[in-house]
Amino acid sequence: MDRNKLGKWLKSPxxxxxxxxxxxxxxxxxxxxxxxxxxxxxxxxxERFGVIPVATPRQANLFLITGYVSVKTLxxxxxxxxxxxEPKYTVGFGSCPINGGMYWDSYNTIKHLDKYIPxxxxxxxxxxxxxxxxxxxxxxxxxIDKGMADGYKNxxxxxxxxxxxxxxxxxxxxxxxxxxIKD
Amino acid sequence: xxxxxxxxxxxxLSSFNDIQVDISDEYRLIVVCKKNVVITILSSLKNDGxxxxxxxxxxxxxxxxxIELVYILTAYTENREKGIMNILVKTKIxxxxxxxxxxxxxxxxxxxxxxxxxELFGVHFDGHPRLTPLLLERExxxxxxxxxxxxxxxxQDVFDQVPFVDNKKEGI
Numbered sequence: 001m002d003r004n005k006l007g008k009w010l011k012s013p014x015x016x017x018x019x020x021x022x023x024x025x026x027x028x029x030x031x032x033x034x035x036x037x038x039x040x041x042x043x044x045x046x047e048r049f050g051v052i053p054v055a056t057p058r059q060a061n062l063f064l065i066t067g068y069v070s071v072k073t074l075x076x077x078x079x080x081x082x083x084x085x086e087p088k089y090t091v092g093f094g095s096c097p098i099n100g101g102m103y104w105d106s107y108n109t110i111k112h113l114d115k116y117i118p119x120x121x122x123x124x125x126x127x128x129x130x131x132x133x134x135x136x137x138x139x140x141x142x143x144i145d146k147g148m149a150d151g152y153k154n155x156x157x158x159x160x161x162x163x164x165x166x167x168x169x170x171x172x173x174x175x176x177x178x179x180x181i182k183d
Numbered sequence: 184x185x186x187x188x189x190x191x192x193x194x195x196l197s198s199f200n201d202i203q204v205d206i207s208d209e210y211r212l213i214v215v216c217k218k219n220v221v222i223t224i225l226s227s228l229k230n231d232g233x234x235x236x237x238x239x240x241x242x243x244x245x246x247x248x249x250i251e252l253v254y255i256l257t258a259y260t261e262n263r264e265k266g267i268m269n270i271l272v273k274t275k276i277x278x279x280x281x282x283x284x285x286x287x288x289x290x291x292x293x294x295x296x297x298x299x300x301x302e303l304f305g306v307h308f309d310g311h312p313r314l315t316p317l318l319l320e321r322e323x324x325x326x327x328x329x330x331x332x333x334x335x336x337x338x339q340d341v342f343d344q345v346p347f348v349d350n351k352k353e354g355i
Contacts, residue, residue, distance in 0.1 A: 071320040105335045107327040108319065111342045118350070154350040161348045168345050170320065 008145075018061065018087055019141045020050040025060035025084070027077060030067015032094045032127060039130040049137045057083040062140075064133075065119075068096035068103050069110040075170055081117050082178045088152045089144075090119045091136055095126045102126070115165050118151030188212050188268065191231075199224060207271075214272045218283055221274050225254060226289055233258050233270055236290035239297065241304045245330040249275045250306060252283065276306070285310040303328040 009016050024046075026036050040046045040053055054060050057080040069077060081090070092113055095101035100111035113119055120143065123136045143149040155162060159179045167173060191212060192204045202224070203215040216224055225236075233256040242251040254272040276283055285308040286293050297308045298317040305326035308314065321341075325332045 072318075075320070105338050107323070107332065107334045107337050108321070111338070112345075112347070115345050115347055118348075154348075158348050158350060161346075165345050165348065169342070 015144060019144050022051045022062040022137065023054045023060045024051050024062040024064055025057055025080065026053055026064050027066065027080065029065060029069060029073045030094070030096060032066030035127055035130055036066060039133050044130040046133065049134055051137055058085065060084050061088045063088060063090045064093050065090065065097050065113060066093040068101065069113055070108050071110065071169060074110050074116060078117060078166055079175065086152050089140060089149050090117060090151055091121045091123065091140070092119050093123050094128060095124055098122050098124065110169070116162065116169070118154045120149045120151045198227065210268050212268065212270045214270060216272065216274055218274050218276050221254070221272060222284055222286060222289070224272055225256070225286055228256055228270060229289055235259050236286070236293055239293060239300060241300050241306065243304065243328065243330045245278070248278045250278050250281050250304065251275050252306070254286070281306045282309060287311060302326065305329065
């Protein structure tokens with residue numbers, strides 16, 4: 001263990017634990033998923049950074065959205081996001097979740113993902129290299145340290161607006177609200 | 184090998200009148216026919232050994248006010264001497280009344296293709312048991328793959344109207 005960080009570990013062990021054990025849910029949407037196998041396997045080895053893939057949303061706290069999000073995928077993304085335990089962090093991977101990317105005038109693609117779920121960080125590029133994932137992860141560490149990766153808190157706080165936006169695109173949602181809806 | 188595009192063209196022209204057969208290259212034959220004889224042509228080709236419907240495709244020819252359907256036929260590997268060949272059966276239907284008989288009785292795997300075309304191009308297949316939504320989540324006034332569907336306007340009307348969530352504001 002890095003001795004310089006001993007103070008941090010003693011001061012806020014919870015935060016340090018969250019930082020160094022990011023369990024990632026690789027949501028296989030779009031073309032970005034092709035970058036993930038080299039990232040998690042031997043060549044770039046994401047486990048150096050404490051990032052390991054997990055099987056289900058209930059074990060995950062890092063949500064990587066790898067590519068364009070169609071309307072049908074958005075439904076699955078919201079359901080997975082709501083199943084993840086807090087604290088949870090979302091990272092949009094590639095330019096498509098940011099503003100639509102090359103699907104900017106597509107009839108069936110969500111243009112801005114952060115209208116529907118909170119996103120803590122973006123990785124721009126089409127496609128980003130695996131190194132960019134690590135830049136994002138290390139940047140996410142800084143954000144967690146400073147308490148700025150607060151997407152899940154915003155989701156709780158502004159759940160009314162998020163749910164209203166989701167219903168605008170998906171129609172009536174067939175699952176009950178995650179938090180109570182304030183009037 | 185007696186199965187070549189030229190021999191097949193001769194055979195098709197002798198058994199059907201009112202069709203047009205073009206040889207695209209030595210592996211591809213293009214049959215253009217009327218909408219009401221599609222099933223007869225497809226079943227005779229199936230009896231000839233072209234027993235695999237690879238795809239039903241669709242072209243929206245908006246200038247002619249017509250929709251062109253393309254049935255792509257090929258053969259399974261056991262009929263390999265015919266199987267290298269692809270046969271494209273093309274037919275045209277009216278754009279504003281896009282209806283055609285289903286080919287489900289001949290090729291069972293046509294079901295998802297026909298559902299997809301029904302959803303994306305608005306082609307109605309008579310006799311198809313369930314023309315329910317397959318891929319799309321939202322409903323569209325004009326089927327989205329038709330040429331008069333304005334995607335940019337649709338995006339402005341739907342996705343751009345969703346507001347950003349202002350996280351600086353305290354809970355709304």
